[in-house]
Amino acid sequence: MSFSVTILGSGSAVPTNSRFPTSQFIECNNRHILIDCGEGTQFQLRKFNVKIQSIQIILISHLHGDHFFGLPGLLSTMHLLGRDKGLKIIGPEGLEKCVRTQLEIGHNKLDFELEFVALEKNSNTCIYKDKVLEIHTFPLNHRIQTQGYCIKEVQPELNMRKELVAQESIPLEVIHQLKAGKDCLDSTGMFWKFKKYTLPPKSLLSYAYCSDTKYDEGICKYIMGSTLLYHEATFIEKDAGRAKLTFHSTAEEAAKIALKSQVKKLLMGHISARYIDSKQHLLEAKTIFDNVIFAEDGMSINLRDI
């Protein structure tokens, strides 16, 4: 089972020659998720060898162009390459109208279904769940409605301790309960404790995504203990005034959120085009939180290695 994040775009609103606008591709236990879809995302998917048609869910954080202007082109290309499998698109209200207007005026009739899920302002809920992962959304603090996302592994069925199963004849219905992590009574009144009969649960990984947002400790409760936190760090300290004005964060602020949220690793991104590189961002963040890297287009991070 794998859990990786591939950076498709690590820049902010004004793209540069080396940084496309925001987009990330997540592969989690054979589920394939795109988070945000700035202009050119389809080029980056191709460049970094991501199978475009594998994407099952697209999460959009907010309706600033650098986070969703790539959607119509991506959908159109999916269609032209023969897609017939439906696609779920989750994001703030208004997204569906925008995408459908573009597609209609562009005369794109897709051969696959788009299922839009419109998130109300300040949504704080589980928006997707299956056997292997769940996705939660929570409010960020930006100039317009902006949603963060947290992708969490779900505990699979526990493995039985084979030697005990062999010794004791455990009824099948009891095995189901124990594997689900539940103690139970069988029909004879015998009590079975799951911790005795099963191997310890595996530790679960989670990825939290926070872009764009000003510094807001209120988000810590949603992302507490994440394996990897992506937090925007548009600015460095000398431009903290600009960060405040535009509802963005500095690298130091991103590091503070990482520290307070007790995450294992911090991944910063959304760097302003005014900076040549991310060296100063990293220097400033490391004074607060050491396990930090800055996103680069094409970078891939395996959460199992963290």
Added chain:
Amino acid sequence: MSFSVTILGSGSAVPTNSRFPTSQFIECNNRHILIDCGEGTQFQLRKFNVKIQSIQIILISHLHGDHFFGLPGLLSTMHLLGRDKGLKIIGPEGLEKCVRTQLEIGHNKLDFELEFVALEKNSNTCIYKDKVLEIHTFPLNHRIQTQGYCIKEVQPELNMRKELVAQESIPLEVIHQLKAGKDCLDSTGMFWKFKKYTLPPKSLLSYAYCSDTKYDEGICKYIMGSTLLYHEATFIEKDAGRAKLTFHSTAEEAAKIALKSQVKKLLMGHISARYIDSKQHLLEAKTIFDNVIFAEDGMSINLRDI
């Protein structure tokens, strides 16, 4: 005075790693024009060192996404980089609604004016004229309304033959007429012939743009004698059936139009992603019209060198 075409995107609907969707930048006698604006055009402008804010007019051929999905992002970046100079956008009806919807939902309030000019179906008219160039539009033959464009140099004032001006005392109002290429009578009844007193007019360059279109000899009259003709050549002969079905052209058909229109040079483009390169396109075109090249992203053609 200069007249050049820079290819920003030479691919068709499905982009590849080496070909972005259609867009071209034209510099003509200090006027700066963008023709079509597929997704990623702003990245290509930056990559090929075109000054994004120099663009004064954007011409859109038709409303298939690979020809205009890059507009909202480009406009947004122009705004973020401080543009206050207005921008004229000319294209088929529906374009304005589409762009404004994207910008509004993306919360982009531009600090500069957008002047949209909506072209009716089958428009065949001069859409812009100033001292140094004029732009004509004409109908192409595609699945939806598609407009071709022809950018033509305008004859500047003729230069006087200095030795004659020195010999004969020519009245100022007569000089104005002669420079404008007009014979005239002065107040004494004397007849002045402009050809005698002026140097020969310079030869004028013109660029004709035809994308997307099926083979249609009806367009030849609009592009007759152009210095450079861009004509789409999406397919090669073995896929002629596909060309017909999708209202596109083969390389051979593009060459036939070039020949019939007596242009000096043919520039083909809009190659389908199914082909690895344009070798076969060139081979097939050259059997009909020898002075032909295939567009590549980043290629620049100086019309004075043709």
